[in-house]
Amino acid sequence: MSEKWLRLIVVATMILLVELLCRVGVIPRMVMLAPSQMVVELAEILRTGQFSADIRTTFTNIAISTALSIVLGFVAGLIIYSLPALRHALEPLLASYYAVPTFVFYPIFITLFGVGSASIIAIAVLLAVVSMITATLNGLDRIPRVLRKTAQIYRMSRAKTALLVELPATLPYLFTGVKLSVAYSFIGVIASEFILSGAGIGYAIAYAYNLFENGHMYALILLVLVTVTIVNTILNMIDRRLQARRQR
Amino acid sequence: MPRLAGTLIVLLTFILLWQGFHLLVGSSAIASPLQTVVKLGSLLGTGEFWLNISETMRAFVAAFLLSLLGGISLGIVLGVRKLAGNVAEPILTTLYSIPKVVLYPLVLLCFGLGISAKIAFGVMHGLIPITLFSMNAIRQMKPVYRRTSQVMRLSPSQSAFTVILPAILPEIISGVRLGFSLTLLGVLIGEMFASQRGLGFLLTSAINLGQIDTIMAIALLLTVFAVSCNSLMMLFNRQLTHR
Amino acid sequence: MNPAAAGAKVVTLKQQPAPVEAHATLRGVTRIFQLPKSTLHALGPIDLDLAKGEFFSVVGPSGCGKSTLLDILAGLSAPQAGTAHFEGKPVNGVPDGVGVVFQEDASFPWLNVRDNVAFGLRRAGVDPAEIQRRVDYAIGFMGLKDFAASFPAQLSGGMRQRVCIARTLVMQPRLILLDEPFGALDQQTRLLMGDELLRLWRETSATVLLITHALDEAAMLSDRVGVMSTRPGTFIDFVETGWERDRDSRVVSTPHFGDITARLWEKLRVEALKIMSAGKS
Incomplete structure (x- = not known):
């Protein structure tokens, strides 16, 4: 509990420090707005609904990308797990996967899917899906052999074993994959919008930057930071609960 | 070695799929593997391309070194100081999962358009994973190692270099591998958004001009570079741990 | 509660006695593992009859195939040669009425x-x-x-x-198979868990087969102990303990307990030495 408070104090102090530096003019208004002003600006754009369409586009894309990554990653993980030869061959590639700067493939998706949500979702899925595959493989690897033997002792069918023993045993590991899929979907969608798109929060931030509209820009940046923090905190809470059950 | 053969087969399959895709959608949408390699060869023959490479590499090397030194030292401090580590960890994981692009305008406003903004942006990407991995390496080190070095009456520096460092190095290298990739990504994104030089800039201009073969040639170059460096680090790690 | 048959002679038999009523049997059971470059003859041929309601323990050096023996009786794996029967029917998959306790923690964490x-x-x-x-x-x-x-x-x-x-x-279950169930526990907990096991055995009147590497555990708990050789594991000795059904961990203080343990160790020591000198363990 005291650690929690300490953390709150650290974060609050940093925000207050920035607030102070902005107020006295050490950080010029041209560079950064005071945090309190950001909040005011955010409330303002949420009230007027000026960016509602962009916000909706972005969060829809993130949701679709997350769902696709989780489902595709899980299924791919199952398939790779059931084919040891394929897995053997893929493993060195999977280990190097995050070394590939995925965003450079964005133009290729544009030629395939056109400019718009489909390309953005494709790039975000490309970024997020591998963490789900890795998490699935990891979870399946770590089902203790004795649990499968136990299912055999109860003379359970293959399907029942998968549903009642293997799935719950892998769940904590799968959730790690879910967490990463969410984070990478956020990064993939917003970064794609930022660099090369005509809609969404990322685009709106880049647009506001180019027009020197610092008020809008910081309001949207704050919106992203707050959303990610909230989502992250909730996921971590669920994660901690799942991990507490994991022993061995 | 059969493992290598399998991987080669997968790569070959990938190239065949690429070629098939190319035949399906046509040259204007996807360059063929051969076209891409030829284009890359001709690009590498021009001095201007090498100028852009060196521009990107300068920013990348600087950002990577800063992430490396900063991340490892910060990680060690947070790993040794339990309370500081516990307080910092959730903050760091949240920072890790935010899309850092949204902060790029702030970086540009602070550092201006130029190499320092790219370096700063690269560090923002690479620093946190290296810090997190180094911190956890220290925290998860078996306490028996430290006790053994005490029993052997090693001096603090002896214990640090002969026991602790070898014990935590594999974890740290994993962090460095991730940090390496993300730093590169950060520098490239920086160049793609706002720069007049570098591979990222070349990518953006090729996108705007619709030069699909140039885009794919650069993507291939970057992929080969990143994957080879990553493989070297993995190999080094395996040598080190005798696994 | 009376330390049974204090001073009774340890009965050792080269051949196991014909059981009154065989509850489970193994006949000529052999297990061979196919390795990439060679074959490993892990077990057998094994012949074993478990009498209904008997508490039987298997001791043997590490790697002698004790657990494989249990897996075959439980229907978790099939032998290359020989047959396993439970209640007169051949074992093919896990039979009804068989329960297994593993050494590893098999509780479901969720x-x-x-x-x-x-x-x-x-x-x-x-x-x-x-x-x-x-x-x-x-x-x-x-x-x-x-x-x-x-x-x-x-x-x-x-x-x-x-x-x-x-x-x-x-x-x-009518047959309970235990694969070193207390292997991961400390000595005191193990003795107490042994008492629990005896209580359970009396209560259920099930047949019990216990795999263990602990001689004291086997000597204290069992009606009969089978000693296995190094790989390929076969039974080299059967020891009847002669304990009364109503016994508990306090029998360890009797001279008879010492006799049984000594007898088991005499046989096992030779086998354990073979492994050690071969550098396998």
Whole structure:
């Protein structure tokens, strides 16, 4: 509990420090707005609904990308797990996967899917899906052999074993994959919008930057930071609960 | 070695799929593997391309070194100081999962358009994973190692270099591998958004001009570079741990 | 409670006696593992008859195929040669009426103690009232009443193993197979768990086969102990302990217990030395 408070104090102090530096003019208004002003600006754009369409586009894309990554990653993980030869061959590639700067493939998706949500979702899925595959493989690897033997002792069918023993045993590991899929979907969608798109929060931030509209820009940046923090905190809470059950 | 053969087969399959895709959608949408390699060869023959490479590499090397030194030292401090580590960890994981692009305008406003903004942006990407991995390496080190070095009456520096460092190095290298990739990504994104030089800039201009073969040639170059460096680090790690 | 047959002679037989009523049998059972470059003759040929209601232990050096023997009897793996029978029927897959307790912690971390214990009954579609009754009994019997709502991660290793035993007990098995169930526990906990096991055995009148590497455990708990050789594992000795059915861990203080243990060690020492000199262990 005291650690929690300490953390709150650290974060609050940093925000207050920035607030102070902005107020006295050490950080010029041209560079950064005071945090309190950001909040005011955010409330303002949420009230007027000026960016509602962009916000909706972005969060829809993130949701679709997350769902696709989780489902595709899980299924791919199952398939790779059931084919040891394929897995053997893929493993060195999977280990190097995050070394590939995925965003450079964005133009290729544009030629395939056109400019718009489909390309953005494709790039975000490309970024997020591998963490789900890795998490699935990891979870399946770590089902203790004795649990499968136990299912055999109860003379359970293959399907029942998968549903009642293997799935719950892998769940904590799968959730790690879910967490990463969410984070990478956020990064993939917003970064794609930022660099090369005509809609969404990322685009709106880049647009506001180019027009020197610092008020809008910081309001949207704050919106992203707050959303990610909230989502992250909730996921971590669920994660901690799942991990507490994991022993061995 | 059969493992290598399998991987080669997968790569070959990938190239065949690429070629098939190319035949399906046509040259204007996807360059063929051969076209891409030829284009890359001709690009590498021009001095201007090498100028852009060196521009990107300068920013990348600087950002990577800063992430490396900063991340490892910060990680060690947070790993040794339990309370500081516990307080910092959730903050760091949240920072890790935010899309850092949204902060790029702030970086540009602070550092201006130029190499320092790219370096700063690269560090923002690479620093946190290296810090997190180094911190956890220290925290998860078996306490028996430290006790053994005490029993052997090693001096603090002896214990640090002969026991602790070898014990935590594999974890740290994993962090460095991730940090390496993300730093590169950060520098490239920086160049793609706002720069007049570098591979990222070349990518953006090729996108705007619709030069699909140039885009794919650069993507291939970057992929080969990143994957080879990553493989070297993995190999080094395996040598080190005798696994 | 009376340390039974103090001073009785240890009966050692080269051939096992013909059991009154064979509950489970192994005939010529052999297990061979195919390795990439060679074959490993792990076990056999093994002949064994378990009498109904007998407490039989297997001791042997590490790697002699004790666990493989149990797997074959449980129907978890099939022998290359020979047959296994349970209640007159050949073993083909896990037979009805067989319960197994493993050395590893096999409790399900995502279920609390009560749900862990009830798991098998629910799979078998037993009527809920009956499940309730049997689970309550097993939880009480294993001293888990205060922990019924706890999750395994909150319990000690010994308590988790109690959960696994309770989970086996509720199924009312007629043959209980235990694969070094107390191997991961400390010595004192092991002795006490041994008492629990004896109590359970008397209560259920099930046939028990216990695999162990601990000589004292085998000597204290069993009616009969089979000693196995190094790989390929075969039985080299059978020792009748002659304990009364109503015994507990206090028999360790009797001279007779010393005699049995000495007898077991005499045979096993030779085998253990073979392994050590071969540098395998």
